[in-house]
Amino acid sequence: MRNAEIGRVYRHFKGDYYLVENLAHDSETGEAVVIYRKLYGDGGLWVRPLAMFLEKVDTEKYPDADQTYRFELQQIDSHAGH
Structure with missing residues (x-):
């Protein structure tokens, strides 16, 4: 089951990024x-x-959406190697 993770970055299906602060x-x-x-x-x-x-994204309303869910968890790798 999916859940929102505190302190993690999510991408909205329209392209912008968001940080979950709390539940x-x-x-x-x-x-x-x-x-x-x-x-x-x-x-x-x-x-x-x-x-x-x-x-999930309403694909009838947004047929060109490139992700399945409204907000999807992002894996952001460290550029400093951490």
């Missing part, structure tokens, strides 16, 4: 949410329901 719960509904930071522009902080963060 939390909505105070009204108890729904699990992801708190994530965009790694471009002003570096803003965002929140989205975990289920939506992990869902």
Whole structure:
């Protein structure tokens, strides 16, 4: 089963990158949410329901999407050899 990993970088299917800062719960509904930071522009902080963060891309709406899931975990290798 997929899950969002804290401290890891994810690529949105439209191409931008995001850092998962934390997981939390909505105070009204108890729904699990992801708190994530965009790694471009002003570096803003965002929140989205975990289920939506992990869902597959709607290929009928976005037929040219080049990844399966809305957000996909990235493997970022060290340039310094760490």
